[in-house]
Amino acid sequence: MKKLLTIICFIGFNAVFFAQNNAAIKSFRYDDNFTYLKNDTSKNWYTQMKFIPLNASKENYISAGGEVRYQYFYYKNERWGDIPNDKDGYILTRFLLHIDIHASKSFRAFFQLQSSNANGRINPNLIENNPLDYHQAFFDINISNKNESKLIFRGGRQEMSYGSQRLVSVRELPNSRLSFDGLKLIFNTTNLNTDLFYSHPVVNSIGIFDNHFNKDSKFWGxxxxxxxxxxxxxxxxxxxxxxxxxxxxxxxxxxxxxxxxGTRVWKNSGNWHYDFEGVYQFGNLENQTIRGWTISSNTTYQFKKNKYVPTVGLKSEYISGDKNYEDERIETFNPLYPRGAYFGIVGLIGPSNLIDIHPSINLEFSSKLNFALDYDIFWRASINDGIYNPNQRLIYSGKNSFKKFIGTQLSNEIIYQTSNQFAFKCGATWFNSGSFIKDSGAGKDIFFGSTTIQYKF
Structure with missing residues (x-):
């Protein structure tokens, strides 16, 4: 505990010391751009680390950085009472460290280490506990880098994320972020961005530097x-x-x-924000034909002139499930590689065989302090299919119940964020079990509480 408090104090001190809103810190650290420090004359160790010139013109440079994240999680009746509880909760830690080398205008290499650990957790999974491995190691070749367009070839181990992250995500909320071994062609112009890729999702292992190439799964598009x-x-x-x-x-x-x-229509400026998406899936599972689909809508309105700038939102989805057992079709929608906590701050249910209605409200008490509250109602889309967790593992079969109602989930979160570098979050979720959950297992209500402190440098 003393070690934990020491690290938290160190994080807090640095967050205050570098409290400027550093827009160069991005969610995907390979997108960081610290070239604005090219003419910086200060002797600050932090700015020197962020931009290390390699030649006299300072066109070639190295940038280093990382992340420290501590999370405390507490469950009461985890998985609705079907598995043992960690009575005192547990701590998840994540450490990321990267180096970005721009050797010329045409060549760039990016390396990142990740260490994710679960302390006090009963039977942690590989997403929670992956002691040390290289998370990303890729190179970029700029085939064309004109002012109006870019064409980049990227090869190696890399993070990928697209759109609303409903289908492809880095899995930020779980302890270990997701990466892929693959090749990618990136084409960007003023109003057009296109990626072509072929990859294999990385397989996490419990040791050190033993994550390996996945021969059992391919992902392209x-x-x-x-x-x-x-x-x-x-x-x-x-x-x-x-x-x-x-x-x-x-x-x-x-x-x-x-x-x-799939296609997605979206707007994230002005008072009204919206995000509408539809996906159709087809293919084969052994001798069965795959036919799945989903439609979703997410709209919010921000009252910018009102006190606390309230933002009200409504999200709803229909995600297909299998209609008949033992036929020649599988209609269960596969969410591929979605966000780990897809509905709220905890990943209890994944987006398959589901109907949900999800209103929310967000209040800005200050430029740094936000409060979010949301309420989610879940039903099975089909009574002839079960429910799944976010990584597509079956939680409960649908063969034991004809009930559709899964339950309701009430969540709240307080977010204190001084800059893109430092954030403190505290939240809670209450899941009220419905008739399907009660028919399928112990059926207890779930309480989940979390505290997160995160510092990026």
Whole structure:
């Protein structure tokens, strides 16, 4: 505990010392750009670390950085009372350290280490406990780097995230972020961004430097974003392909080849924000035909002239499930690689065979302090399919209940964020079990509490 308090104090001190809103710190650290420090003459150790010139012109440089995150989690009746509780809760830690080398205008290399540990956790999984491994190690070759367009080839171990992160995410909220071994072609112009990629998701292991290439899963596709589109504002088009040696659903298992075609229309400026998305999936699971789909809407309105600047939102989704057991079709939607905590601050249920209605409100008490409250209502889309967790593992089969109602989830979170570098979050979730949960297991209500402190440098 003394060690933990020492580290937290160190984080807090640095957060205050470097309290400027450092816009160069990004969610994906390979997007950081500290070239504005090229003419910086200070002897500050932090700025010197962020921009280390390699030649007299300072066109070539090295930048280093990282992240420290501590989380305390407490569950009462985890998985609705079907597994043992950690009576005193547990602590998750994540450490990231990277170095970004720009050797020339045409070549760049990025390396990142990740250490994720679960302390006091009963039977931690590989997403929670992965002591030390290289998380990213890729190179970029700028094939064309004109003012109006860029064409970049990227190869190696890398993070990927697209759109609303409903299908492809780095898995930020869980302890270990997700990366892929793959090749990518990136084309950017003023109002058009397109990625083409082929990859294998990295397999986490329990040792040190033993994460390995995944021979049992392939992931490929293309993602295009059009900005400044008349009337629609922004629109995405994408195709995503998945092959897995062994997939398990409530109504079938085996080798899976799945294709996803989707589009997204969105706007994130002004008072009104919206995000509408639709996906259709087809392919095969052994001898069964895959037919799945989802539609979602997420709209918010911000009252910018009112006290506390309230933002009210409503999200709803229909995510297909299997209609009939033991037929020749699988209609269960596969969310591929979604956000770990898809609904709120805790990942209890994944986006398969689901209908949900999700109102929310956010209040800004100051420029640094926010309060968020949301309420989610869940039903099964089909009574002939179970419910799944975010990584597509079956939680409860649908064969033991004809009830559709899964339950309700009430969550709140207080967020104190001084800059892009430092954030403190404290939240709680109450899941009130519905008739399907009570038919399928112990059926107890879940309470979840969390505290997170995170510092990026």
């Amino acid at each position: 293309s993602y295009t974003v059009l900005n400044s589109v008349p009337f629609l504002n922004n629109i995405d088009f994408y195709y995503l392909g998945l092959w897995k040696r062994n997939s398990i659903f409530d109504d079938g298992a085996g080798k899976e080849t799945r294709h996803s075609l």
